[in-house]
Amino acid sequence: MRSLLFSLYFLISFCGLSQEQQTIIKGRVLEQETNMPVPYATVVLMDAKQNQAISGTTTDEDGKFTVEASVSGGYLQISFMGFKTLTFKELDFSKKETDLGTLYLEQDTEALDEVVVRAEVSTTQFKLDRKVFNVGQDIASTGVSALEVLNNVPSVNVNIEGQVSLRGNSGVQILIDGKPSVLADESSNALGTITADMIDRIEVITNPSAKYEAEGTAGILNIILKKEEKKGLNGSISLNTGIPDNHSVGVSLNRRTEKFNLFTQLGGGYRSLPRDNTSENRNLETGISVLSEGTEYRNEAFFNITLGTDYHINDLNVLTLSGNFAYEVEDQPSHTYFSSYQDTILESEWNRKEVTDATNPKWQYELNYKKEFKNNEEHTLLFSALGSFFGKAQESEFNNITTLGSAVNPDQQTETEFQQADYTFKLDYTNPLSEGFTLETGVQYVINDVGNDYEVRELDGENWVVDPNLTNNFEYNQKVLGLYGTGAYEKDKWGLKLGLRVEHTNLHTLLTNTKEDNKQTYTDYFPTVHSSYKFNDDFSVQLGYSKRIFRPRLWDLNPFFNFRNNYNIRVGNPDLQPEYSHSYELTGIFKLGKATLNSSIFYLYTTDVVERVSIFQDNVTLTTPENVGTNNAIGFELNGKYSPLDWLSFNGDFNFNYFQRDGDFEGQSFDFNGQRFSGRLTGKLGLPADVDVEVSGQFESDYKTIQGDNSGFVFMDLGLRKKILKGKVVVNLAINDVFESRIFESIISNTNTYNFNHSKRGRFFTLGLSYGFGKGEAMTYSGRRR
Structure with missing residues (x-):
């Protein structure tokens, strides 16, 4: 999808440019600290005079990229969230193909910090058949369990006895990652073994689709746990x-x-x-x-x-x-x-x-x-x-x-x-x-x-x-x-x-x-x-x-x-x-x-x-x-x-x-x-x-x-x-x-x-x-x- 958007954008940009020699620029992007590939990094070829994008793409799963353009000059920028932008200004456009080899992105600690700040506050998204409460790092969640997190979710109440209700109705089906779980059994108090830091988001489904089991007259609370996949x-x-x-x-x-x-x-x-x-x-x-x-x-x-x-x-x-x-x-x-x-x-x-x-x-x-x-x-x-x-x-x-x-x-x-x-x-x-x-x-x-x-x-x-x-x-x-x-x-x-x-x-x-x-x-x-x-x-x-x-x-x-x-x-x-x-x-x-x-x-x-x-x-x-x-x-x-x-x-x-x-x-x-x-x-x-x-x-x-x-x-x-x-x-x-x-x-x-x-x-x-x-x-x- 991202490659398609790039193609449409640059197709419009090409309409105003004269025909130049076709140039191919390729390379591979790795993390400097781990030597692991960086997939989906943004690679853009920029016009030096007008400072606007000429062509671009994203890296594949192995961190590889190929950019094609008909230009006589410009510079290349490689960027990815959480890393410092890499810029190449000295490119030889007289060649039909230039291989930049292996390139390394350096972690930007300040940028990473900004990303964390934006994710600190819990937010709610609306989808076709559910509301999604994305669990941020709200301070009130310090030292609390899944029950306290649930009590911060719109439409949900948890009384001091631990009984969960949705819009005042206690007939709630609680799932973990979309499935029944012993950890979601209120009667066993097992929700206490799930803590705020382990939760990625909570789906509030007051009218579940037929894909979900029909248990719970008030609806479903689906607790999605974090599973990090950073390399x-x-x-x-x-x-x-x-x-x-x-x-x-x-x-x-x-x-x-x-x-x-x-x-x-x-x-x-x-x-x-x-x-x-x-x-x-x-x-x-x-x-x-x-x-x-x-x-x-x-x-x-x-x-x-x-x-x-x-x-x-x-x-x-x-x-x-x-x-x-x-x-x-x-x-x-x-x-x-x-x-x-x-x-x-x-x-x-x-x-x-x-x-x-x-x-x-x-x-x-x-x-x-x-x-x-x-x-x-x-x-x-x-x-x-x-x-x-x-x-x-x-x-x-x-x-x-x-x-x-x-x-x-x-x-x-x-x-x-x-x-x-x-x-x-x-x-x-x-x-x-x-x-x-x-x-x-x-x-x-x-x-x-x-x-x-x-x-x-x-x-x-x-x-x-x-x-x-x-x-x-x-x-x-x-x-x-x-x-x-x-x-x-x-x-x-x-x-x-x-x-x-x-x-x-x-x-x-x-x-x-x-x-x-x-x-x-x-x-x-x-x-x-x-x-x-x-x-x-x-x-x-x-x-x-x-x-x-x-x-x-x-x-x-x-x-x-x-x-x-x-x-x-x-x-x-x-x-x-x-x-x-x-x-x-x-x-x-x-x-x-x-x-x-x-x-x-x-x-x-x-x-x-x-x-x-x-x-x-x-x-x-x-x-x-x-x-x-x-x-x-x-x-x-x-x-x-x-x-x-x-x-x-x-x-x-x-x-x-x-x-x-x-x-x-x-x-x-x-x-x-x-x-x-x-x-x-x-x-x-x-x-x-x-x-x-x-x-x-x-x-x-x-x-x-x-x-x-x-x-x-x-x-x-x-x-x-x-x-x-x-x-x-x-x-x-x-x-x-x-x-x-x-x-x-x-x-x-x-x-x-x-x-x-x-x-x-x-x-x-x-x-x-x-x-x-x-x-x-x-x-x-x-x-x-x-």
């Missing part, structure tokens, strides 16, 4: 420390040769994540209340390594083999204070202490084969096979110490053996049949095999006795076969993409203790439509529709889930059915001088909505997921960026949706209307001496739930960066949740009961230092998870 040896090293404990070291290395690209990332450290909790369960009929207040900790030592290689068999075939291994050792002490009241009279008090130890091994391996066809580089066949495993071996002991009144609860022990194995096989074929029309088709087969062996023991005198009512072994096996086809027509102004996906699901769960067997088999059709029209360079619109599904996961189906606070227990529902959604969206993209503005109007209709319903009995709140009716939501979203000055920029987004719920559960009506909105504003200020300051503020409104209300909140993050040695060394300081105002608070109130829950993580300080070598850029690595 030679490149890398970076980082150190981080923080309060509360957040200490880590990270290394990223890449070695590229003609045939192989070897890449690795590894890190390790220790972190402590305290969380303050307060709750109240009140029986309005009997006047009995149980209050609890305490702090939970998650102290964790961790290690993570990614290793892989690309083998370029030839120009058209690439084989990739990669693997990831992570290991965590957890210590989760907690101390909760309980008090029981009859009306306003204090009747009893006791402390509940928890000591929990756990080991969490995680690994993943993947084989990819990509074939390109000679007629078009976008004509491809891609096969991938992925396997992953997540395990948890956990033991807990709960001791209850009565300080007032009679003993209420016995001491307890729990033991968990959890294993999850996932396998994904994909075959995708893409064929650009013409310049504007592209056909895609493929097949995917996903196997999820999970087992959770859970045992509860109570102290009876001096003996620990197994409680059969709380002990279970739950097995979960799901297989999904998907077939899809899409056709897309896209020109400069107008584009249209149609698709259909068919998925067959086979789900089997078994509670081995009671022999409760649940089998579900169903086939679904998922059509998709996407269209775009560009009115001019400053205004374009997009239109999309998709049908999606949310399949209940293990944690939704397992009858036993949480036993930490035995007055607030979460359990699963093995009879839970999938929910379905129909999503419609209209987006406008505007450019207004130094500002860009993107706005969307969307409508989401969801059936068999999965909601967590709380049942209050004997002062215990039991929360379980249920299918409760339908949800109609219409919303408006606004994203923008404004850079009034070179050293000042603002990014912001606002999301509003109005919803109507219809449904009932066990004779209770859940019909109600509500609204929810959120916003984020980030300002970046560039100061002298390579110092940057970043301030980010975010707010969440309160909103109604099917049984009560969740409170709103406002919080702020602050960051400071200093660059040393032209960006090769970077020092970062970040303060997350400056005013400790980021909370989760819910109230469930009816005529008979009242339930209140409040949680807070608190303020986090992180200091980071990183160094980049070769062509590697200084990064910000940390293992902080939440």
Whole structure:
């Protein structure tokens, strides 16, 4: 394409020139430091008198070039981003052919530094069926995990419990490099092993095309990880420390040769994540209340390594083999204070202490084969096979110490053996049949095999006795076969993409203790439509529709889930059915001088909505997921960026949706209307001496739930960066949740009961230092998870 543009440009230039002797100039361009070829370097033959281009080309994969022109004089310029421009003024145009031999480009450290500066701020791009959030080196990302990065992405919110929602809807499918991954499993907290420096971009797909599996009623978040391919040896090293404990070291290395690209990332450290909790369960009929207040900790030592290689068999075939291994050792002490009241009279008090130890091994391996066809580089066949495993071996002991009144609860022990194995096989074929029309088709087969062996023991005198009512072994096996086809027509102004996906699901769960067997088999059709029209360079619109599904996961189906606070227990529902959604969206993209503005109007209709319903009995709140009716939501979203000055920029987004719920559960009506909105504003200020300051503020409104209300909140993050040695060394300081105002608070109130829950993580300080070598850029690595 670049050669074609050069040819058109110089063809016009030739119209005004007289015929001269035909001259051929050729040579080869290498890097001075590594002796590696420089592909796609710009080679231009310039007119010395008028100082304008006469002819030009780009170097090939081996760094070779050939320039032809009919001239009697001039000079040659060779340039490439990040290198000093090479100029030849003494050329002999009397010869028909001149071979300049091997030429060397010298690295321009100042130019490289400028490139890094331009890439520091995260930006959002709009494509036919998705928004692409390019992850920059925002200061607020210092020492944070993928969850915190997601919380900076427009349309995405992550609460302090780590639950990810898209436009207020928690039915989100999270992918890694376009595929399901154990690292994207929210329930295992594995997103913490992915850190900000490892992420290249995040694709927000609110209306996915049929190419993607239909899981996730809210849409898809696709996390694309970095895989450096700069030739030679490149890398970076980082150190981080923080309060509360957040200490880590990270290394990223890449070695590229003609045939192989070897890449690795590894890190390790220790972190402590305290969380303050307060709750109240009140029986309005009997006047009995149980209050609890305490702090939970998650102290964790961790290690993570990614290793892989690309083998370029030839120009058209690439084989990739990669693997990831992570290991965590957890210590989760907690101390909760309980008090029981009859009306306003204090009747009893006791402390509940928890000591929990756990080991969490995680690994993943993947084989990819990509074939390109000679007629078009976008004509491809891609096969991938992925396997992953997540395990948890956990033991807990709960001791209850009565300080007032009679003993209420016995001491307890729990033991968990959890294993999850996932396998994904994909075959995708893409064929650009013409310049504007592209056909895609493929097949995917996903196997999820999970087992959770859970045992509860109570102290009876001096003996620990197994409680059969709380002990279970739950097995979960799901297989999904998907077939899809899409056709897309896209020109400069107008584009249209149609698709259909068919998925067959086979789900089997078994509670081995009671022999409760649940089998579900169903086939679904998922059509998709996407269209775009560009009115001019400053205004374009997009239109999309998709049908999606949310399949209940293990944690939704397992009858036993949480036993930490035995007055607030979460359990699963093995009879839970999938929910379905129909999503419609209209987006406008505007450019207004130094500002860009993107706005969307969307409508989401969801059936068999999965909601967590709380049942209050004997002062215990039991929360379980249920299918409760339908949800109609219409919303408006606004994203923008404004850079009034070179050293000042603002990014912001606002999301509003109005919803109507219809449904009932066990004779209770859940019909109600509500609204929810959120916003984020980030300002970046560039100061002298390579110092940057970043301030980010975010707010969440309160909103109604099917049984009560969740409170709103406002919080702020602050960051400071200093660059040393032209960006090769970077020092970062970040303060997350400056005013400790980021909370989760819910109230469930009816005529008979009242339930209140409040949680807070608190303020986090992180200091980071990183160094980049070769062509590697200084990064910000940390293992902080939440």
